Amino acid sequence: MTVFLLRRLMQAAVVVLAMSLLVFIGVYAIGDPVEILISPEADQIERERAIAALGLDLPLWQQYLVFLGKALQGDLGRSFVFNEPALQLILQRMPATLELAFGATFAALLIGLPLGLYAGLRPDSSVSKGIMATSILGFSLPTFWVGLMLIMVFAVQLGWLPSTGRGETAELFGLRWSFLTWDGLAHMVMPAINLALFKISLVIRLTRAGVRETMLMDYVKFARAKGLSPARVTFVHVFKNILIPVVTVVGLEFGGTIAFSVVTESIFAWPGMGKLIIDSINVLDRPVIVAYLMIIVLMFITINLVVDLTYSLLDPRVRLESKA
Amino acid sequence: MVFTIIALIAIFAPWIAPQNPYDLAQLDIMDGRMEPGTVGGAGFTYWLGTDDQGRDMLSGIMYGLRISLTVGAGSALIACLVGASLGMMAAYAGGRTDGLIMRLVDLQLSFPAILAALMILAFLGKGILNVVIALVVVEWAYYARTVRGSALVERRREYIEAAQCLALPTRRIIFRHLLPNCLPPLIVVATMQIARAIALEATLSFLGLGVPITEPSLGLLIANGYEYMLSGKYWISFYPGIALLVTIVSINLVGDQLRDVLNPRLKK
Amino acid sequence: MNDTAPTLEVRELRTHFFTRAGVVKAVDDVSFTVRRGKVLGLVGESGSGKTVTGFSIIGLVDPPGRIAGGQILFQGKDLASLSEAEMRHLRGNRIAMIFQDPMMTLNPVLRIDTQMIETVQAHAKVSREEARQRARDALGQVGIPSPDERLKSYPHQFSGGMRQRVAIAIALLHKPDLIIADEPTTALDVTIQGQILAEAQKLCAETGTALIWITHDLSVVAGLADDIAVMYAGKVVESGPVSQVLDAPLHPYTVGLIGSVPSRNRRGEPLRQIPGMTPSLLNLPEGCAFRSRCPRAEPNCAVPPPMPEYRPGRFARCIHPHLEEAVAA
Amino acid sequence: MSEAMTAARPAATAGAGAPIIELRGVSKRFSRSLDFAAKLARRLGAPVREDVVHAVDGVDLTIHKGEVVGLVGESGCGKSTLGRMVAGIMPPSAGTVLRNGQDITTLGGAEARLGKLRTQMIFQDPYASLNPRMKVTEIVGEAPLVHGLVRRAGLDAYVDAQLRRAGLDPAFKRRYPHQFSGGQRQRIGIARALAVQPDFLVCDEAVAALDVSIQAQILNLFMQLRRELDLTYLFISHDLGVVEHLSDRVVIMYLGRVVEEAPVAEIFQRANHPYTQALLAEVPRIDARKRAFAGVKGEIPSPINPPSGCHFHPRCPFAMERCRVERPALREIAPGHRSACHLNDRV
Amino acid sequence: GAGAQTLTMAVGAPVTSIDPHYHQLSPNNAVADMIFDKLVNTDGQARLIPGLATEWRVVEPNLWEFKLRPGVRFHNGSEFTADDVAFTLSRVPNVPNSPSSFAIYTRPIQQVEIVDSHTIRLRTAGPYPLMPMDLSNIRILDRETHGNATTEDFNSGRAAAGTGPWRMVSHRNGDRIEFERNDAYWGDRPAFQRVDYRMITNDAARTAALLAGDVEFIDQVPTSDLAKLRTDQRVALSETTGLRIIFLGLDHMRTDASPFITDNNGQPVPHNPLKDVRVRRALSVAIDRQAIVDRVMEGAATPAGQFLPAGIFSHVPGLEAPRPDPEAAKRLLAEAGFPQGFRITLHGPNDRYINDSRIIQAVGQMWTRIGVRTAVEAQPWTTFVGRAGRQEFSAFLIGWGSNPEGSHPLRNLVATADRERGWGASNRGRYSNPELDRMIEVALGELDDAKREKLLQDAQRLAMEDVAIIPLHIQTNIWAMRRGLAHTPRADELTRAQDVRPAAQGGSAR
């Protein structure tokens, strides 16, 4: 366990370092933030002052070293646009994104598992074929398009759900959360579904494949030979086994969910990290971009860790020590 | 079957499309946003209507199909080649090579795909080739991971030992014996990734990167029309959407068939 | 019920699989009887229909397969007439089954106690605690040391032999009247196989449970079974008491089978072999399925052979059995 | 019946031929070496150790030309590993493998390649050992072509000959492996091995997966080929009956070590090692009716953590204190009969 | 009614800072206008009106005097005096890390003289007619409150206290800002008790939010939704011609080959055709501006022939948008030696101005028709603006949000780029005309408004005749609200809650 954690930690450090360097160079290559931030009527003098103020007058490698030095002390720099610590900005926005991603994951499991189970148990029924065909939609429809359709139908036409924004929030652990209020939940439904779309399809397919494979296993037949009821066979013996790949993949996809929240958040005006990062990229707010990606990497590594831990909880055969 | 038709449409678009939607001289904004079935200024009927530039949607879809397929299949193919080679190398060599390649994979996978593509495109600029490059950079890791996984399993099979026992050259073992047996999962991943690449390209176009506006892909057509959704001009976004859908479904079907074809068990 | 009353009587059982490629007659006319406390060895080569016979008895033939004919009389009741719920009540309770591969029969993600307790509670209204007590006893019975701790383990923490013993313990939980053991020692080592066989012998002797022991290994049956039924291509081709069948086989296939066992041959000499290979069940020739490999085949073998009782309790599906040699033996 | 006469020949010459393969103190360890993180953790005091499997532990073995050596042992005792090292697929972690008196690791280039080709292996699983995506002609013909044993023009005829020799109809050669039965597949495997003209075959449980009636066919094929091609065999099997029928000499392994080695008759009549005795006692025999089974007590220990001293001591009915601490040496107790048991010292 | 107590409005551009001097950015300015006041305010049509200064005058050519409004208090109660103005002017150039500071507006001030608590004098190096206009960009802070206030203090609300009509209650970065009416406001009392000011950057989502009733007021109405909204009974629109001109910049810098111009065979043209005024004029008259306005902008713009719309100071009367005349264009091209035309790439952003990428495609169509085969390339502003600034393009679309004064566009867009004078900051085509420079210089020294207007009109006419840029149109600013609200539209695009009121009974916002 210790080794495992240690190994992860070292990998994390390497990846984070590589990532920060990549992003530093990447942002530099894209363009000059001053050009974008500065007022168009600003003259040469003003321009130079701004460049110096943002610390962009040094050669890139020096900027990177300065950044590294500060980063080691926990300071990831200040946003050019907001003039606030980048880390703080992101952390402020994080709960919104996290709860959206969790909501989406939850929705994906809630919808995907039963459908996948059904399709797996009755592979030849027309309902199952319908489910599988529809699940292709989840892979193919562009997120932004579905998002707007949802708004059109459920907010504008039917008026059932609020169209955009985060709604009422309640405070827990000093952070604001939407899921604690009814209004907040109502605001969350559509973006979460929108974000979940891809995952629902994924879960359906994984579940179905898992069910079909597991049903053929000797231990399922043995469970039936023990005289267990079909419900117990399905929901205990089969289900627990298919949960393993589902949890693994869904967990690993969590990082992707957060990344894709960029699109969903901008459509549903959801004030999360995704919107922040896309705005930041638009104005080349490098400190925020760098900090965001470093946090994402850390989060990704943490998620992988959690997935591995869950995996070993679900699958007793996997001992953590033996995982490379 | 459906896929064949789609592929044919894509290939022969320049000959069968009523209009060349990429030639600005053939477009007229005065014909913009016409409803399906209207007769335009130049005298021919826009069966699926026109978009805001006066582009015939039917022609736009045909050409867009071409681009979307090129981007999707092209990126998937290259990413597959790159990823599969690296994954193979990692699995067969093991040790340090394996470690290095897999760390690279980790790095790539932890970098949110869409952001990576966004930054690459912002850096490279727009263009079909650049989109393909961005998608390759974003996707190779999936293939590498898949191939490595199945290669590690296949490598322990006795037929590989038999090949070693026959003192066959390593290269031959990797490419003639190992690789073909790692293909099925790769094809599953590839069909999914083609669909994903097409969708990703659409999203990138929506975010203002992606392919040039004068040469719209299906995704860009949808993204363009999306703004007119609220005002009831559904056709600008709807028909390309349908085309995209049919394409992706048929790619998935082809993937399933391909997997069967490559499976010698099902060969006559 | 007296000692000689059959626990199970299978009559002309037919189980067919209706696949796309055609009807696979996996079991096609199988009859045998198992009595209380006795062991029936069901022998045959791979694909001859042994497992399907076992599944037919406990009613677990999955589509596209189904029982197409015959009777399965368990303590006089025809199992085919029972509803699924009634059948489920028998399964794991009165009739238990043990599978071939001990690595695969236990659910890898559930603890041993879960898998045992659920079996107890499926057929008996008892508290968890009592169910656990029974599970513990059953483990002790099959010789697993410190059953209390073992209950909390997962299958992967057990060796193959121990897993098979756990499977046997599960089969024993409700003291069944019939156990179907489908090649339970094939995957095990000789020394461990000995342990399991010993366990099985003890069981029959002590509880009067009837046992069907499915195997392809004549040697195992020789030491264990009372009666034997030899299957070939979905049919029982010969049956009778073990010593009679092994010492004086009637059917040419049985003769060939026994002949090809190395220890029945002179060392270093070519083994007596049966030429050709097992036929595909999809397109069996009319008549005797063995006739293409049979040295005694005659033109009239093309007519489906009957299965007469050549001697008391000795049946053979052949029109020209090895009666002379038997006399000689 | 004339076959029976010639079949007796190899037994007579056993031990007389020159050694074709010699193993000297050969060991194979599988270990996961610690990476930096693990070392760091150990430095920090975490209980981290390297998992080492001693799959094969200090084995000496000589196989003479023309001999059939049977290798018997329980699952996981290292039989296959030993076979692989003999076949040159796997390098030993310690010790040397000599082929015709030459260390195979010191050879280079074409010599090494040809040496390797002279030893071929037949595998247990007739399904896994054939590449499912190659046709029979490719499977059999690839290596001879690559190694220049045959020209492309003559390949077809060559493959046909190999198939025929293995008892297969060459008409099937355009098929894929899955279109054959297990016995036929094993014949394809044999044809593949024979196609590179070996003089030594390692058969790793080559008939274990086959039906009894098919098993007899394949065993007969092996014996026939031995006569025709003057082959030497290392015949790995857990089926004592098969080994008894086929071998000139039997080697018994337990947890990576050779515990007993003797001519076949010796073993079956005067087994010395308690493990061998238990093994023989437990083998079901078709002639034994309604016998009482007992089983050797205890489980097979894990090779990661083998018992100290004599590996068999926890299950041995005669175990003494000494067995717990000292590894018994493999010593000759009768001409050509060696055994590794401390009991022999008391006599 | 109760509904009128809270106004929920959604804006399209995110507010990044509450600090009024940190980042010169319209959305920030709009919010700052709600919390703070300026000495000089502007009305909807961008005319200067008294703010915290009640009157101003030129005392002597180098000295401006501003009389301050008495009795004004900050939200936290402290009194507004001349000292606060002096403090503010000293803070403006010294906001740490500011990427786009307001210092350009205070730089002409050489010295601040406090005459009395409500009179202040500003001394400049030379005559400076733009002083009131510049000061209409500076929001006044309180010395006591804001002495050491950092940008973060403003964002968190600790220091967000001004003299404006609203006090900020809460601020959720990137999401929403909540305001409460300042009942002690010196000017017109706002009509609502509270304001919920939300940011919805996605255009379609913003419209949808209005239609769904989640918000009552939105700005930056996408032109694609205009047609529908105009017919929707539940919705009212408010619009006015803005100050933002959309134009094409041309490469004036190179006399040799321009990077994106080739002949019809793809070979570089050795001499930059754009240096020839006939070519420039041809390109200009080739464009059907009305068609772009009608079809692309859906009417939400006015075709332009100069920098400023009618009604704004120094607008040139009679200088209309050139009429489309493809024949004349072809003639001009032929005269310039390009009877077969040439090829050109027209660049533009795709995420900056309304329909930017659509406009360049339309222009591309029109140019192609006169024989100038045009390729169109749209890219994100991030990459575009840098490249444009490095003169990498031959022709490009860009916009300019003007101050209501001709010198502003002239000085920044077409004056010769000059570091010392600070001119030509946005002259990305590097147009240079000494005659024009001289005219601008004279105008900028003229304190008499009438005379200055005349000078500026002459200069603009010259720039247009020489086709220094190709003006396309001036955007119309559009807001949409639920029926029952009225809004005073602003030419400067700012979206402020104080401009929204309940509509007079039966009245419409239009």
Ligand SMILES: Nc1ncnc2c1ncn2[C@@H]1O[C@H](COP(=O)(O)OP(=O)(O)OP(=O)(O)O)[C@@H](O)[C@H]1O
């Ligand atoms: N689900 C099924 N669909 C079609 N055919 C089947 C199915 N299950 C079994 N069979 C066929 O039924 C026949 C008998 O199978 P069965 O498993 O009973 O053989 P077996 O004697 O137990 O063999 P083994 O020794 O290999 O276990 C085989 O030919 C098999 O192919």
Ligand SMILES: Nc1ncnc2c1ncn2[C@@H]1O[C@H](COP(=O)(O)OP(=O)(O)OP(=O)(O)O)[C@@H](O)[C@H]1O
């Ligand atoms: N590549 C490997 N990596 C790690 N351990 C291995 C490897 N190959 C074999 N082992 C281990 O070495 C030991 C001996 O394996 P080997 O396959 O030689 O046994 P065997 O006697 O052939 O068993 P079986 O009868 O099951 O084939 C086993 O414990 C096995 O787990």
Ligand SMILES: [Mg+2]
């Ligand atoms: Mg079976």
Ligand SMILES: [Mg+2]
């Ligand atoms: Mg082995």
